[in-house]
Amino acid sequence: MKRRLRILPWLGLAMAMFLGGQWVQAAETGDATAAPTAQVDTATPGSAAPTIQIDTTTLNNGGSLKVTGKAPAGKPVYIEVWADGHDVRSSRFDSDVDKETKKRPYIFYLTAEMPAYYKILVPKDLQSKLDEAKKEGSKWSYSALLKDLGADIAYSVPAGIAIERYQSGLMASVVGSRGKLLPAMDEKESKKRSMQLVKARFRSIGRVIGASVEVQPDGSYAATLKIAKGSAPGQYKVVAVVDKKVKSEPAVFENKISFPTVYMDNAGTSMNLIYPFILSLCVAIFGVLMGAGGGFIMNPLLLTLFPVLPHTVVAGTVTPTVLFSQGSGIYNYSKIKFINWKLGAGIGCAMLLGGFIGPKLTEMVTLEQYKFAFGWILIVLAGLMFWQTTPGYLEKNKKEQAILKEFKKRAEEAAKGK
Amino acid sequence: MKVEFWGQEFQVNMVVGCIGGFLIAIVSSMFGFGGGPFMVPLMTVALRLPMYLVVGSSLLAIFFNTTVSTMRHYQFGNFDLIFFLAMFPAALLGGYIAPQIAKRVSPLVVKRVACVGLTLLAGNLLGLY
Numbered sequence: 182m183k184r185r186l187r188i189l190p191w192l193g194l195a196m197a198m199f200l201g202g203q204w205v206q207a208a209e210t211g212d213a214t215a216a217p218t219a220q221v222d223t224a225t226p227g228s229a230a231p232t233i234q235i236d237t238t239t240l241n242n243g244g245s246l247k248v249t250g251k252a253p254a255g256k257p258v259y260i261e262v263w264a265d266g267h268d269v270r271s272s273r274f275d276s277d278v279d280k281e282t283k284k285r286p287y288i289f290y291l292t293a294e295m296p297a298y299y300k301i302l303v304p305k306d307l308q309s310k311l312d313e314a315k316k317e318g319s320k321w322s323y324s325a326l327l328k329d330l331g332a333d334i335a336y337s338v339p340a341g342i343a344i345e346r347y348q349s350g351l352m353a354s355v356v357g358s359r360g361k362l363l364p365a366m367d368e369k370e371s372k373k374r375s376m377q378l379v380k381a382r383f384r385s386i387g388r389v390i391g392a393s394v395e396v397q398p399d400g401s402y403a404a405t406l407k408i409a410k411g412s413a414p415g416q417y418k419v420v421a422v423v424d425k426k427v428k429s430e431p432a433v434f435e436n437k438i439s440f441p442t443v444y445m446d447n448a449g450t451s452m453n454l455i456y457p458f459i460l461s462l463c464v465a466i467f468g469v470l471m472g473a474g475g476g477f478i479m480n481p482l483l484l485t486l487f488p489v490l491p492h493t494v495v496a497g498t499v500t501p502t503v504l505f506s507q508g509s510g511i512y513n514y515s516k517i518k519f520i521n522w523k524l525g526a527g528i529g530c531a532m533l534l535g536g537f538i539g540p541k542l543t544e545m546v547t548l549e550q551y552k553f554a555f556g557w558i559l560i561v562l563a564g565l566m567f568w569q570t571t572p573g574y575l576e577k578n579k580k581e582q583a584i585l586k587e588f589k590k591r592a593e594e595a596a597k598g599k
Numbered sequence: 600m601k602v603e604f605w606g607q608e609f610q611v612n613m614v615v616g617c618i619g620g621f622l623i624a625i626v627s628s629m630f631g632f633g634g635g636p637f638m639v640p641l642m643t644v645a646l647r648l649p650m651y652l653v654v655g656s657s658l659l660a661i662f663f664n665t666t667v668s669t670m671r672h673y674q675f676g677n678f679d680l681i682f683f684l685a686m687f688p689a690a691l692l693g694g695y696i697a698p699q700i701a702k703r704v705s706p707l708v709v710k711r712v713a714c715v716g717l718t719l720l721a722g723n724l725l726g727l728y
Binding site for chain 2: 445464470475484485495506514515523532539541554558560
């Protein structure tokens with residue numbers, strides 16, 4: 182395996198010399214006009230743009246591919262990879278104390294143009310730095326890490342995304358709006374914020390940075406690019422970068438997925454639909470048995486089993502699922518007139534307001550905060566469940582249940598009698 | 600507020616009910632669950648209402664909440680249609696199968712299993728292991 186790795190770049194280099202730009206042309210079927218410029222650039226070494234080839238143009242739900250090429254000798258090579266066709270949303274609520282003004286800004290940053298896949302590959306010898314950063318846990322800073330690795334020169338695609346920012350405040354939170362839309366940021370600020378949004382979206386270092394580029398003394402390089410299962414389908418672009426403006430033409434490959442694996446637009450991941458189906462079935466059954474809606478178990482399970490899903494999408498999609506089971510419950514009770522509309526609607530009105538604010542808060546908290554709070558909620562719920570199994574409660578509940586059954590029977594008979 | 604239900608009249612403290620409902624609604628819509636298990640103890644313990652009045656009415660109250668929070672989540676783009684379509688039929692099917700199993704298992708056992716399961720999940724979310 183190791184020998185093959187060593188031979189491949191040389192082989193690739195030889196081929197590249199023979200065929201010139203034709204390789205590049207073959208790799209990027211969609212952008213044929215770009216090939217000649219890549220060829221011209223290689224003719225003048227030094228400030229020349231690197232060349233790039235990839236060994237396959239299609240992947241089936243992830244996999245790995247080899248990126249090879251030639252860059253000016255003696256320079257580290259970075260490879261930027263992104264999903265071209267699919268964008269996702271990313272948001273971040275900035276409530277960290279500003280170092281200069283000592284105030285909390287409470288600004289909400291939001292973009293809808295984050296690539297569904299984004300990764301920068303850095304030279305292999307930087308692996309130790311990467312490992313060090315990983316030790317910091319969830320507190321890592323993307324911008325600092327990029328700078329540390331020298332990879333900030335490769336960071337270009339998310340830098341150009343449109344970011345909206347809103348000045349939030351207590352009042353805005355109460356009425357559940359995002360706050361006041363602030364004027365657009367300048368390029369530099371926008372780039373800085375986009376890095377924070379990259380972190381907010383992809384969260385772990387391993388998903389945005391990998392150390393796999395091997396650079397030979399003569400400048401030829403080789404890298405293995407692994408696209409994880411469940412990544413967005415469609416076109417991906419790969420660019421080799423040696424300096425801010427010195428980069429190769431994009432090589433293009435396509436990630437294909439087939440049913441029952443389906444891409445979920447808002448979640449930004451593709452998933453085999455059978456898993457959530459089975460999970461949801463088990464949870465629904467258990468939920469009914471324990472007398473709680475499935476949401477309590479479904480949300481944390483989804484977050485645990487599918488860490489790729491953003492918590493906003495998990496909460497936002499489980500909610501309507503719960504809605505229908507509630508609706509059918511209400512229908513069944515109302516048939517036998519077992520609902521007090523005045524009481525239900527009265528408290529319901531207060532809950533309307535709460536329901537208006539809640540989803541806003543989902544957006545504002547980070548995954549860590551979300552998990553932390555949910556953890557405590559589950560502990561409270563477990564406590565409630567435990568209380569319901571204590572002898573004192575059971576004794577009382579027995580009577581209650583007997584009365585409940587009696588009334589329900591009467592109600593059913595009354596409904597039938599009509 | 601006075602509430603009449605199947606021939607009996609109950610005095611309900613709406614201030615406690617509304618404040619409690621409001622808080623439960625924020626939390627439950629934020630985390631994307633129904634909120635029934637919190638609503639029922641609120642109404643039985645804090646409002647001292649009997650179980651037979653609570654089962655239906657609490658469902659109606661949380662239905663209000665879930666409807667609005669669904670709309671809000673949709674508005675913020677947190678809703679994923681395909682993901683929903685994968686889970687929704689399963690949830691329906693589960694609701695159909697569950698009552699048939701319910702006859703055969705003791706609710707006490709289910710609650711104890713749930714108790715352990717929830718604690719484990721909580722530990723996971725809190726990063727204890």
